[in-house]
Amino acid sequence: MNNCRTLVTAIAPLLVVAGVFVLVASAARSPIRSIRPEKATESVVDSADRESIVHRIDRLFSDRWHEAGLEPAVPTDDLTLYRRLSLVLLGTVPSLEEIRLFESDGSPDRIDRWTDQMLSDRRFADYFARRFSRFFVGADEGQFVVFRRDRFWAWLGNQFHENRPYDEIVRSMIADRGLWTDKPQVNFVAAVVTEGVIDHNKLAGRTARAFLGQRIDCAQCHNHPFADWKQAQFEGLAACYGQLNISGVGVEDNNDKKDKPPYLIQDRLTLQDREIEPAVPFHPEWMPGTGKTRGRLAAWVTHPDNRRFDRAIVNRIWGLMFGRPWIQPVDDLPNPNEAGSDTNDLLDLIGADFRSHGCDLKRLIRNIAATRVFRVSSQHSAFDEGDKAGSVEETWAAFPLTRLRPEQVIGSMLQASSIKTVDQNSHWTIRAVRFFRELDFVKEYGDLGDDELTERAGTIPQALLRMNSNFAAEWTKSTIFSAAGRIAGMAPDDDACLDTCFLVCLTRHPTREERSVILKQLEGTKKDERSQVVEDLFWTLFNAPEFCWEH
Amino acid sequence: MNTIDSSRRDFLRLAASTLGLSFAVPGLDLRAAEQRGSERAKSFLTIWLGGGQSQLESWDPHPGTRIGGDVSSIKTTIPGLEIADLYPQSAEQLHHLCVIRSMVSKEGDHERASYMLHTGYRPEPTLVHPSIGSIAIHELPNGAVEIPQFVSLGDANFPPRGGFLGDRFDAYRIFNPGETGQNIKALVDQDRQDRRLKSLSVVSQSFMQGRKAKVEQTLHQHTIDAALRMMTSEQLKAFSIEQEPKELRAAYGDNPFGRGCLVARRLIEVGVRSLEVSLQGFDTHAKNHEGQASRAKTLDPALATLIKDLVDRDLLQSTIVLVTGEFGRTPNINPLGGRDHWPNGFSCLLGGGGLSSGLVIGETDPEGEAKQPKDPIEVADLYATILYRLGVDYAKEVITPIGRPMKFCAGQPIERFL
Numbered sequence: 001m002n003n004c005r006t007l008v009t010a011i012a013p014l015l016v017v018a019g020v021f022v023l024v025a026s027a028a029r030s031p032i033r034s035i036r037p038e039k040a041t042e043s044v045v046d047s048a049d050r051e052s053i054v055h056r057i058d059r060l061f062s063d064r065w066h067e068a069g070l071e072p073a074v075p076t077d078d079l080t081l082y083r084r085l086s087l088v089l090l091g092t093v094p095s096l097e098e099i100r101l102f103e104s105d106g107s108p109d110r111i112d113r114w115t116d117q118m119l120s121d122r123r124f125a126d127y128f129a130r131r132f133s134r135f136f137v138g139a140d141e142g143q144f145v146v147f148r149r150d151r152f153w154a155w156l157g158n159q160f161h162e163n164r165p166y167d168e169i170v171r172s173m174i175a176d177r178g179l180w181t182d183k184p185q186v187n188f189v190a191a192v193v194t195e196g197v198i199d200h201n202k203l204a205g206r207t208a209r210a211f212l213g214q215r216i217d218c219a220q221c222h223n224h225p226f227a228d229w230k231q232a233q234f235e236g237l238a239a240c241y242g243q244l245n246i247s248g249v250g251v252e253d254n255n256d257k258k259d260k261p262p263y264l265i266q267d268r269l270t271l272q273d274r275e276i277e278p279a280v281p282f283h284p285e286w287m288p289g290t291g292k293t294r295g296r297l298a299a300w301v302t303h304p305d306n307r308r309f310d311r312a313i314v315n316r317i318w319g320l321m322f323g324r325p326w327i328q329p330v331d332d333l334p335n336p337n338e339a340g341s342d343t344n345d346l347l348d349l350i351g352a353d354f355r356s357h358g359c360d361l362k363r364l365i366r367n368i369a370a371t372r373v374f375r376v377s378s379q380h381s382a383f384d385e386g387d388k389a390g391s392v393e394e395t396w397a398a399f400p401l402t403r404l405r406p407e408q409v410i411g412s413m414l415q416a417s418s419i420k421t422v423d424q425n426s427h428w429t430i431r432a433v434r435f436f437r438e439l440d441f442v443k444e445y446g447d448l449g450d451d452e453l454t455e456r457a458g459t460i461p462q463a464l465l466r467m468n469s470n471f472a473a474e475w476t477k478s479t480i481f482s483a484a485g486r487i488a489g490m491a492p493d494d495d496a497c498l499d500t501c502f503l504v505c506l507t508r509h510p511t512r513e514e515r516s517v518i519l520k521q522l523e524g525t526k527k528d529e530r531s532q533v534v535e536d537l538f539w540t541l542f543n544a545p546e547f548c549w550e551h
Numbered sequence: 552m553n554t555i556d557s558s559r560r561d562f563l564r565l566a567a568s569t570l571g572l573s574f575a576v577p578g579l580d581l582r583a584a585e586q587r588g589s590e591r592a593k594s595f596l597t598i599w600l601g602g603g604q605s606q607l608e609s610w611d612p613h614p615g616t617r618i619g620g621d622v623s624s625i626k627t628t629i630p631g632l633e634i635a636d637l638y639p640q641s642a643e644q645l646h647h648l649c650v651i652r653s654m655v656s657k658e659g660d661h662e663r664a665s666y667m668l669h670t671g672y673r674p675e676p677t678l679v680h681p682s683i684g685s686i687a688i689h690e691l692p693n694g695a696v697e698i699p700q701f702v703s704l705g706d707a708n709f710p711p712r713g714g715f716l717g718d719r720f721d722a723y724r725i726f727n728p729g730e731t732g733q734n735i736k737a738l739v740d741q742d743r744q745d746r747r748l749k750s751l752s753v754v755s756q757s758f759m760q761g762r763k764a765k766v767e768q769t770l771h772q773h774t775i776d777a778a779l780r781m782m783t784s785e786q787l788k789a790f791s792i793e794q795e796p797k798e799l800r801a802a803y804g805d806n807p808f809g810r811g812c813l814v815a816r817r818l819i820e821v822g823v824r825s826l827e828v829s830l831q832g833f834d835t836h837a838k839n840h841e842g843q844a845s846r847a848k849t850l851d852p853a854l855a856t857l858i859k860d861l862v863d864r865d866l867l868q869s870t871i872v873l874v875t876g877e878f879g880r881t882p883n884i885n886p887l888g889g890r891d892h893w894p895n896g897f898s899c900l901l902g903g904g905g906l907s908s909g910l911v912i913g914e915t916d917p918e919g920e921a922k923q924p925k926d927p928i929e930v931a932d933l934y935a936t937i938l939y940r941l942g943v944d945y946a947k948e949v950i951t952p953i954g955r956p957m958k959f960c961a962g963q964p965i966e967r968f969l
Contacts (some may be wrong), residue, residue, distance in 0.1 A: 084803075221772070236716065289643065298554065376759070378761075378762060379761025379762055380761060380762075381761065383761060383762050383763055383764040384762075384763045384764070389764045401762060401765045401766070401768075403769070444733065455716055457718060457719060457768065457769055457774075458718075458769060458771050458774045459718045459719050459721065459774060460699060460719065460723065460774050460777050460778050460781065461723065461724070461733070461734075462774065463775045463777070464733065464735065464781075464782075465733070467734070467737070467738075467775070467778060468734040468736060468737060468782070469733070469734045472738065473738050506754075513752050513753060513756070513757065514754060514757060517749070517750065517753045518750055518753070532743065533746075535746045536739070536743055536750070537750060538740075539747050540747050540751045540754060541754065543751055544751060544753075544754045544755060545755055545758055545766055545769060545771040545772070546754065546757075546758040548771065549769060549771070551758075551762070
């Protein structure tokens with residue numbers, strides 16, 4: 001008996017590891033051939049329509065630049081734009097394989113077509129699912145039993161991959177019932193369970209922040225400092241989840257039960273219990289009169305007239321694409337103009353287009369990616385001299401320089417250490433390595449938590465990690481499989497060797513100064529000595545600010 | 552820029568050290584380690600009791616009452632003061648510190664309360680306040696220290712953060728005290744390292760074009776330089792304890808917390824400004840007495856040895872020591888024999904660094920009826936006292952990145968401690 005228990009204890013960790021492997025392997029979706037995009041996937045009508053919204057966004061910005069008396073930065077070159085898009089949409093730098101294909105594509109609309117290609121890549125859906133999970137279910141680990149983060153990721157990835165309308169995705173998360181493994185969307189509500197207790201306040205706060213861009217949760221204890229949120233409004237919102245029932249059979253509602261328990265909260269002053277009726281903080285007419293409370297809440301949140309919903313997702317996607325949301329902090333937006341949509345307000349402008357096109361996330365991303373403001377360079381003469389740097393930044397006249405997320409840094413290092421694209425077609429061992437190493441790396445690099453869209457400078461532990469860690473040793477190492485090894489061994493000459501290293505790591509060709517310094521190091525080297533020079537160069541490029549910052 | 556102007560500060564520090572203006576910056580003397588007594592630049596050490604230590608099983612016992620639990624009390628070196636019998640060694644050192652039995656806060660959740668007890672402010676959604684240790688290194692940089700100036704030892708759940716001052720004022724974390732820390736050794740020999748760095752400066756230069764101001768703001772090169780300085784520093788030795796006598800190591804306790812306290816003393820000797828050593832596991836919602844007693848077995852010898860060691864080396868005069876967690880525990884014992892979270896009238900220890908000693912402040916109701924303690928002490932006032940004693944302008948107003956002016960500390964120093 002005792003032995004048996006010892007055995008179980010001993011193999012338990014192995015079972016967990018095996019389980020995760022199965023999980024990773026099951027993520028091996030049907031291989032998709034990586035092909036060169038031939039034509040745009042949209043219909044002609046849609047494309048013309050899109051041009052008009054992109055045009056209107058462009059005009060909004062040129063007006064602002066004109067007003068500020070500023071010249072915007074020049075359009076960035078296509079390779080830099082390609083890197084920018086790849087980091088934003090796929091979470092890594094492009095592979096050498098992809099760069100070569102891209103460079104051989106000479107047509108003028110290649111960026112648009114490659115953007116479409118990325119959006120249909122499974123890597124996009126998976127990467128975005130993880131970014132969204134941060135604010136949907138939080139960054140903390142959560143309860144293992146009732147909250148299955150991995151299942152939630154996979155589910156959300158599927159929704160993004162199929163481009164399911166965003167309002168439908170949100171309604172599922174708020175209102176669906178079932179078991180967290182079988183209906184992974186219910187993990188949105190299950191994530192707030194701690195030691196068997198449902199934290200209704202957390203759920204209400206998250207609903208308002210994640211879906212409506214409103215920080216109503218500070219009204220939990222006091223009224224909002226500048227917006228008009230009152231404690232009673234918050235309590236009513238929390239009560240919308242009051243009939244939620246989470247048990248061994250999954251997430252359900254008590255509404256059907258005759259003797260449904262009242263939703264009570266303890267008054268902070270009198271310490272007496274008060275019963276709270278479900279209520280929404282504004283426009284109660286958007287909430288249907290019948291149905292289960294969560295379903296009614298979901299309908300209200302995503303109601304076509306609820307512009308906060310559109311504005312919140314636009315600000316969020318803008319933040320993910322520029323590394324900096326249009327309005328900071330990302331989930332505390334000013335109230336929309338009650339009189340109606342304001343075409344001079346960027347969030348309203350893009351939000352209206354988003355809503356009138358069926359809450360299509362990929363279209364939203366394509367629109368922003370096509371704007372001039374997304375495609376300008378991060379270089380601007382004001383950053384070198386003069387006193388205009390502040391206004392250039394305020395008016396988005398140059399692309400913002402933002403610190404890559406830890407997932408992007410490790411994704412890029414791993415991609416750069418391989419010549420071939422690391423994606424769902426890669427061997428499962430490579431994907432498993434990526435899965436586990438990424439978790440370790442993110443922990444050491446410093447997880448940004450839910451609050452990931454604030455601007456930050458680098459830190460010493462990060463510098464040490466990039467310079468001296470096992471990760472750094474492993475991915476700069478020259479072996480027969482690694483990029484460093486293959487480039488050192490196979491590049492026809494020094495020039496090609498240097499050029500390839502730069503392409504793999506920085507997605508650009510070296511400058512003349514760089515050539516003149518680094519070519520000397522390669523000159524006349526053979527075998528091991530040459531491998532070392534290439535390893536050193538990989539190390540250099542991984543530690544360059546250009547590698548670690550989106551630009 | 553509206554944000555804190557750090558590059559200017561760095562420049563001043565650099566100027567001060569190259570021009571020999573050592574009077575311009577406190578604590579620049581390279582021989583800081585040899586100075587003793589009140590002449591030394593001050594350090595601030597927090598012993599963090601994660602989860603919330605029970606005041607009733609430590610510094611504020613009420614044996615034999617309805618709320619007292621299974622605790623007995625013992626005499627201490629402060630006349631008339633008795634503490635829980637779980638801390639016999641600390642009882643012998645207590646006259647070096649003050650006991651506060653009336654700490655009050657409004658936060659009863661671990662994360663929120665840890666924030667409050669690190670920063671002196673309640674959490675706000677739009678702004679992250681810096682911890683007191685971060686403010687200290689921001690205001691009192693020590694140019695002679697090549698290792699991080701704020702070190703957190705142990706596996707704290709909520710380590711102190713730089714908040715709006717910036718991530719580089721976060722505490723540097725040592726997860727396994729006694730070990731040097733992660734990723735300290737260069738991967739290659741000096742020749743290759745030089746080659747790497749030479750290429751790096753060329754590649755960085757190209758990136759600077761058209762982005763100079765922005766790239767400088769990233770502090771990328773600054774962090775690399777600081778990391779390189781640290782990698783080759785003699786001061787790294789302060790992180791290891793092999794050279795310490797066996798008996799002393801045993802007295803601190805051969806466990807991560809004991810080692811953490813010993814490393815903290817070594818770091819103080821090289822001039823590290825802010826430190827936190829954390830001990831987790833005080834969150835005793837069930838079987839409170841057993842839980843608190845088991846933590847005390849680790850805390851008592853380490854704390855007592857640390858205080859004695861600091862006194863023996865004449866370092867306590869220059870080291871402010873604060874022993875606290877995020878809150879205390881309820882007077883009532885729940886059906887599981889546990890005590891729950893209690894931010895109204897919990898205890899902490901404070902002393903050293905020229906603060907008063909031997910004081911006992913505040914009183915809680917032995918019957919557990921009155922919710923508020925007598926002579927309540929607010930967290931912000933406690934921190935104003937500590938900052939004042941460190942020599943920091945505690946009421947200084949800085950403009951935060953969101954453009955809102957904010958005082959380092961909203962409290963007032965408490966005269967009795969000064």
